[in-house]
Amino acid sequence: MAKKNNLYIIIIGCGRLGSKIAANLSNKGHSVVVLDKNESSFQHLTQEFTGFSIVGNATEIESLKKAKIDKADMVLALTNNDNINYMVSQVAKEVYRTPHVIARIYNPDNVELFKQINVKVIIPMLLAETVFNQTFEELLGENA
Amino acid sequence: MPVFLIVDDEIHIRNMIKKAIDELEYQSDSVANGEEALHALFEKKYDGVFTDLKMPGMDGFDLLDAMNEEVMNIPTVVVSAYTEAENIIKCFRKGIMDFITKPFTPEEIKKVAKDMLKKRIDIKETTQYVKGLIKQNALGEAEKYLSILFGTYSSSPLPHYLMGMKCMKEGSEVKALKHLKASIALDESYEPAKKMIEEILTNQEKTEAKSNKEERENGEEE
Amino acid sequence: MKIILAGGRRITYNLAKMLISKGSNVVIINKDKPFCEELARDVKALIINGDASKIEILQRAEIFENDIMLALTPQDEDNLIISQLCIKVLNVMNVYTLVNDPENVEVFNQLGIKNVISMTEMLSGLIEQRVSSRLTNIMSFEKGKGLVLQLTVEEKFPANGIMLKDLGLPKGAIIGAITRDEELIVPHGETVLKTGDRLAIMCKPSVQTKTVKIIAGKD
Numbered sequence: 001m002a003k004k005n006n007l008y009i010i011i012i013g014c015g016r017l018g019s020k021i022a023a024n025l026s027n028k029g030h031s032v033v034v035l036d037k038n039e040s041s042f043q044h045l046t047q048e049f050t051g052f053s054i055v056g057n058a059t060e061i062e063s064l065k066k067a068k069i070d071k072a073d074m075v076l077a078l079t080n081n082d083n084i085n086y087m088v089s090q091v092a093k094e095v096y097r098t099p100h101v102i103a104r105i106y107n108p109d110n111v112e113l114f115k116q117i118n119v120k121v122i123i124p125m126l127l128a129e130t131v132f133n134q135t136f137e138e139l140l141g142e143n144a
Numbered sequence: 145m146p147v148f149l150i151v152d153d154e155i156h157i158r159n160m161i162k163k164a165i166d167e168l169e170y171q172s173d174s175v176a177n178g179e180e181a182l183h184a185l186f187e188k189k190y191d192g193v194f195t196d197l198k199m200p201g202m203d204g205f206d207l208l209d210a211m212n213e214e215v216m217n218i219p220t221v222v223v224s225a226y227t228e229a230e231n232i233i234k235c236f237r238k239g240i241m242d243f244i245t246k247p248f249t250p251e252e253i254k255k256v257a258k259d260m261l262k263k264r265i266d267i268k269e270t271t272q273y274v275k276g277l278i279k280q281n282a283l284g285e286a287e288k289y290l291s292i293l294f295g296t297y298s299s300s301p302l303p304h305y306l307m308g309m310k311c312m313k314e315g316s317e318v319k320a321l322k323h324l325k326a327s328i329a330l331d332e333s334y335e336p337a338k339k340m341i342e343e344i345l346t347n348q349e350k351t352e353a354k355s356n357k358e359e360r361e362n363g364e365e366e
Numbered sequence: 367m368k369i370i371l372a373g374g375r376r377i378t379y380n381l382a383k384m385l386i387s388k389g390s391n392v393v394i395i396n397k398d399k400p401f402c403e404e405l406a407r408d409v410k411a412l413i414i415n416g417d418a419s420k421i422e423i424l425q426r427a428e429i430f431e432n433d434i435m436l437a438l439t440p441q442d443e444d445n446l447i448i449s450q451l452c453i454k455v456l457n458v459m460n461v462y463t464l465v466n467d468p469e470n471v472e473v474f475n476q477l478g479i480k481n482v483i484s485m486t487e488m489l490s491g492l493i494e495q496r497v498s499s500r501l502t503n504i505m506s507f508e509k510g511k512g513l514v515l516q517l518t519v520e521e522k523f524p525a526n527g528i529m530l531k532d533l534g535l536p537k538g539a540i541i542g543a544i545t546r547d548e549e550l551i552v553p554h555g556e557t558v559l560k561t562g563d564r565l566a567i568m569c570k571p572s573v574q575t576k577t578v579k580i581i582a583g584k585d
């Protein structure tokens with residue numbers, strides 16, 4: 001993928017994380033599409049967001065087609081449901097050959113499945129654990 | 145330098161299309177509704193138009209109708225979330241070149257921008273070709289291409305000018321003048337047609353002067 | 367060899383009972399605790415209360431390669447992950463799954479899951495069969511290489527009263543079965559076609575029109 005400045009990015013799930021990432025990315029100049037099955041979720045989007053929003057269920061191929069997933073440079077699976085994130089990641093990678101797919105998952109047990117299809121995963125619990133450990137060490141260091 | 149007109153009531157959409165056009169290093173102007181678009185189209189010669197359908201006031205359909213009434217013949221692409229088949233068919237019946245659904249990618253915008261330019265460039269290529277045909281006296285062939293140009297670019301001074309050129313080659317000055325004048329009527333600043341009219345009139349004067357002189361000389365002899 | 371039923375409610379309940387009555391060894395995995403308690407009372411199977419899309423739950427079921435997994439949850443994404451865990455991690459050879467969105471049949475196939483059943487498609491196919499009395503395209507198989515057509519013989523058909531061997535069906539077409547007076551007949555060359563016979567024709571798409579023409583005439 002040569003160009004880096006105007007990517008076509010589809011974000012599945014407009015929760016707190018999804019809407020924040022959407023705003024950041026559209027701010028950076030990318031073409032962002034947010035897909036969520038509830039219209040009300042789009043209230044999370046801030047003024048900064050300059051992209052598209054579509055209502056639809058990501059487990060239905062029709063919705064992904066409406067978002068033009070075949071033309072996506074990147075898909076971010078950020079719903080609250082690990083299994084939906086997995087299905088979307090799979091479909092994006094294996095069926096539509098999306099170059100880059102990132103998924104947020106809560107349960108670290110299925111990481112292997114994602115790795116097998118070359119999907120990057122973000123696991124909040126593990127990140128929090130790492131930061132917690134660091135903070136813990138720092139605090140102990142301060143008290144010494 | 146290619147320049148496009150972008151018509152959409154949402155600023156984010158206008159910006160996204162503009163960004164894609166910028167990446168091609170082309171120019172663009174943006175307006176928010178059909179009225180402003182029509183205004184801009186009268187002021188400047190655009191190579192292509194991107195328009196939304198759902199806009200307050202004069203919407204996309206009305207704009208397409210207005211452009212057709214004025215016979216503007218500018219390649220137009222509709223960019224809309226209105227994806228019902230009837231709407232799309234309606235637009236194509238009004239003569240659009242392509243229809244892009246929202247959401248769209250920068251690549252889609254770039255591709256149709258280039259397609260729109262290709263349509264513009266064709267008139268130049270065909271003109272060169274027709275000129276060549278006229279020079280070689282292949283007037284039948286030339287006539288064929290001329291009728292295509294007349295059909296596609298009826299508001300351009302070019303087809304009448306070329307027709308004038310062809311008539312000159314055939315030797316029909318009167319007909320040539322008719323076409324050249326029609327060419328000027330479409331565009332009063334069109335130099336090639338003006339020049340050719342001048343040449344013909346100058347020649348006519350010279351020929352008249354010459355025949356007057358001969359008449360006088362003949363008269364004198366008698 | 368055991369059969370594992372993951373997810374689902376009524377379908378799982380009834381399927382389990384049917385399989386057990388045929389002598390199969392059945393394991394049921396279900397998230398719903400009260401439902402599991404009901405199953406434990408009524409069904410002679412190992413009941414595991416848990417989420418089948420989690421590997422540790424599947425491991426509790428001690429699934430082996432030659433077991434059969436049926437993913438029957440109402441959510442396509444859950445059925446996907448259950449199937450994939452079984453295929454990729456547990457090396458189960460026979461995995462069957464339900465999908466709700468008929469378009470996901472193709473998607474699941476592309477993701478490596480071969481045995482996918484869409485209730486929607488099946489039911490609409492059945493309705494089509496009922497409603498249409500004449501020629502129906504029941505199904506295609508082998509990725510469209512073969513068709514199964516259903517055609518009821520009418521009085522005026524040229525094939526009416528003719529022996530199969532004399533029909534002159536093209537190569538690539540065969541009348542696989544005839545339903546006559548509610549009985550299923552597997553025909554042979556000497557079988558004579560009668561008015562009212564419901565024919566199940568198997569043929570290649572390329573000879574479909576010719577075959578129908580030979581049997582039904584130019585209609």
